[in-house]
Amino acid sequence: MYRFSSYRPLIAISLGLATHCASAALQPMAEAPLASDTELHCHFNRDASTDCTTTYHYTILAPTGREMLSRIDFDYSEGDTFEVISAQSTQPGAKPVNLDAKQIDTRTAPNPDQGFRRDKQTSLAFPNLRVGTQIRYTVREHRAAKPLMTQFHYALSFGPSVVRRDHVKARFTAERPIQWRSELFDDFTVTASANGKTLDVVQKAPAYLNYTNEASNATLLRIPRLEVGSALDRQAYFGDFAQRYNQILAANLPAQAAAAVVAARSLAPTEQVAAMMQHINDHYRYLGDWRATERGYVPFNLDEIEQHGYGDCKDLAILLTAMLKASGIKAETAWVSRGERVDALLIPGTNAPNHAIVRAEVGGEVWWLDPTNPVFAPGQTLPDIQDRWVLVNDPQSQVREEHIPLERPEITQRMNKQVHYDKQGNGATQASITFSRFPMMQLSVADRQQGSTATDQDICANFGNEISDCHVTRQPTTFVMHDGYTISAKMNDQRALEKLGNNYVYTDQSLKGRWDGFINYRRHGQQADLYLGNPETIDFTLTLTGGKMDKAIQGCQVRSPWYDLDLDGKLTDDGLRYHYRLSQKKRWLTHAELASAAFGKMIDEARACAEQVHQVVKL
Template sequence: MYRFAFYRPLLAISLGLAAPSVFAALQPLAEAPLASDTELHCHFNRDASTDCTTTYHYTILQPNGREMLSRIDFDYAEGDTFEVISAQSTQPGAKPVALADTQIDTRTAPNPDQGFSRDKQTSLAFPNLRVGTQIRYTVREHRPAKPLMTQFHYALRFGPSAARRDRFKARFTAERPIQWRTELFDGFKVTPSANGKTLDVVQKAPTFLNYINESSNAALLRIPRIEVGSAVEQQAYFGDFAQRYNQILGASLPPQSAAAVAAARDLAPAERVGALMQHLNDHYRYLGDWRATERGYVPFNLAEIEQHGYGDCKDLAILLTAMLKASSIPAETAWVSRGDVVESLLIPGTNAPNHAIVRAEVGGEVWWLDPTNPVFAPGQTMPDIQDRWVLVNDAQGQVRKEHIPLERPETTLRLDKQVHYDKQGNAAIQATLAFSRLPLMQLSVADRQQGSTATDQNICANFGHEISDCHVTRAATGFVVHDGYSVNATMNDQRALEKLADGYVYTDESLKGRWDAFVYYRRQGQQADLDQGNPETNDYTITLSGGQMEKAIPGCQVRSPWYDLDLEGQREDGALRYHYRLTQKMRWLTHDEMVSAAFGKMVDEARACAEQVHQVVKL
């Protein structure tokens, strides 16, 4: 199983600057670069191996369609059998021309960034592509069953695409009855045979769905999809793997791991877990060895993992589980779908998870541990495995489904900022920040990946447009982090206020910009769901002095299912001080939510609340 990138690894805090908005919409049908016609036939053999033959037919509709088809790659495991049955191109008004053998190239695929593999890659390069050219090719692939895999499981997904999908047809056949489940599949007709061993899937009408200019945090939480399998119970798919995991866990710990367990024996449970996670971070690195492709879901044994000094998610998860159990911490291995977007579990088959983690019981709480990450905060679940199903393997080899909850919106960032203006609109700034939870983890990862100097510069840049003479004082971060980490910063801002004819203007962009982005979303007809990051509460106290403020801040409250906002202000000793708490309750905002009347009302109230901070300043 491959490791997905750590969620937002570099420092991302909002202390005064708003990110630019990106407008989005559905791409017009007339701009579709390609038209596609696809026919697929997959046969699932009794030994859970698979034979698939697919015919692809594309017509180039726009000039950029040529680049999209410039080289067509197929990656497959070394043990698979892959062949190009036929390939041809047809120019407008001409006869089909077969693709020359010299235009078909097979080589070893590039190794992934953090691992070894012997995957193969076959590429097709069609000559003389132009608008109106049609290409057609048929490929066949045989995939042997991986060890201990006795059931078949296959998924088809139809997300947004730059290709206009004129026709799609699939036939699935098997030696045993086919089970199937769908989501948002009204655009397709699904027809099972009388004996259940054949399933036909046909698209009802041509379709084109592609988004343009989407935000970097945009995605679709639900797309049309169908999954087929030989069973619908997780035990049928994962029971043999669970037994094998327990066999591996039954072995004695290798020497280094046993020594780490002994060294942590007298610590309290939470500190014991932290010490073992620290041991893995110090002595192992994430590096997958997929050269032995037949391993599939099966980890190396404990002695092999310690000998290597590295492993992929299943290797590190089973070693951590063994160490925890030896430390009297109840622990179980588990399989999950890791990433920002997670699909509901239609069929709990072997194509559903992509990651292995550990379920541990620590001080009466359930902790979900991922030893592949470069930071650990005791009791905190990483964002890319929150709010989703998980399949847990118990000591008897039984596999049960659980749900990893979404984190509560605890206070993750406290800011106390004092700003003093001079007569030219410049400002001297003193600030104290307390980082907790995800922002603290991001701070630690940023230090690790780019060094503390670059991170300090990042912190300074978040305070304004023209920061100079910035000095940051803070302790070094490490792999294990604890809430309440403090940062002190002093700096000057040469553009702290915007100049007007008879004065200056002050605006708190960290409070204002979030709501403006939602207004743009609604006005521009954006379509996708938006990832807002971990649920969290930010607590800001701002003191402005050195100038005459136009107005007081009466204060306000906003309450909604998505955000809560509390603002209060007061004048004292010639200064204006205001305090606000912003709580983000949800990670994802769906399109339907953001265009609803209730969401619009919340945005209007929040913008009006933020407007109270807007000041004309006389110096």
């Protein structure tokens, strides 16, 4: 975490909705492939360095457990120290055998795809593993204090795992009183010493929490976790970093950045921001560089960043902040936890964020800018930093907490599609679709990563069932994308209708199939929370000609905290014209929401509404 940060998003294009039809279950404890007994002791030194000794004891319960222990890796910084104190294996009915030194290997750890690290990796390979084998090893690691880090902060969490936790004991000691906060931690006993400098954590009973056959977009939003630290005040953790950031920002802009600011000076503020983001995208690449030193939270200075032509999140964020401030736009660096899910801020310590961004005030609005992303849409916040806490560094080096809001479900796709059927149920199709907000940004990233030809094929595949002769007309995408990007397409759909006896059947799968995953979730008793992605509204108008439909559309409305749906339409002399607007209002659906009677009622109403579009067609 202290490298902060090597993560770069990969935004995949998705014009349809995947359904998930797995049957889920809470896996029985008897099926666990491994059992564990873990004992941890971490001591937090006065200089904010940490010494941790951990003993791991595993018992292989099933054949898959062997593969899970095939090689055990430990990565650590070159500036830290790591030692294997002991390691042994015990075969069923035999005595413990110490691990041969030849089976312990230390080497330089692989570098990440977009960065340089001075990491080492020590690996253990236990021989002759089989069901019933027990392995036990103790390791000790000294983690050196990172630059400007004066406080300690440590997080312990227990999410779903294929490993059965038979025993867990953790002891934390420090030279100063330990502060702690926990969430969903009722299965553990936490005991603090009288002077507050020792904290013992003991699991009350064996535990096994593992779900099988959950959806691919499933996770748990909340898991048992404990955080310990030397303070509860964010200023104690981040004040020195905030001061260093402002010292860097006080320097003159390097030549290229200064020239970019001058070139954009006559533009409106929104266009200036776009120009600064474009400049960074054109002249810098995302790459984390920890070869010279373990920098932790500390960026390079502005001249170094321009000289390198690359940087990680903190480097690019501080450069963008400096350029915006030089342009007269209020801008501040900020720290956030980036990703689909985010933990609540128990202790505002240095292990809480994993990413640096920029808070800017543009045209009376607050924009949250991430210069590491390969696309920029003015005013849009990408999903991986929405709806969460953020720590903002002001010009006086005071750190405050704010909340990045959830995006509103604005219209992101507006489609007008016409299909004319021939006597064999094929559909000559032409359509125009206008993208805004996140789907528009996904198109730009897809073009950048895989080329426009592959993206066009993806677009075509989402317009029908068996598409041929598809021709897409559109302008090239760019780094800066503005709402209202339109695509036109012409194609043949060789399975526009499904054959049913002497007739054909029409179904709008984008409307009807949307609810199938939720139905299966409820039917099969799935347990996890589901990630939906950016809140959005789609507005589709479809005109079907060349056949006689069997029923009129009465129209309907569905209203709920999760989705809103409006449908209307009318029969024509040779077909049907209908329109619907569907709004997804949340990024996440919790298990409690998905299993509720209200959500079930919403599904029933939405399916009944979609059923109106289902037609028997005579050609």
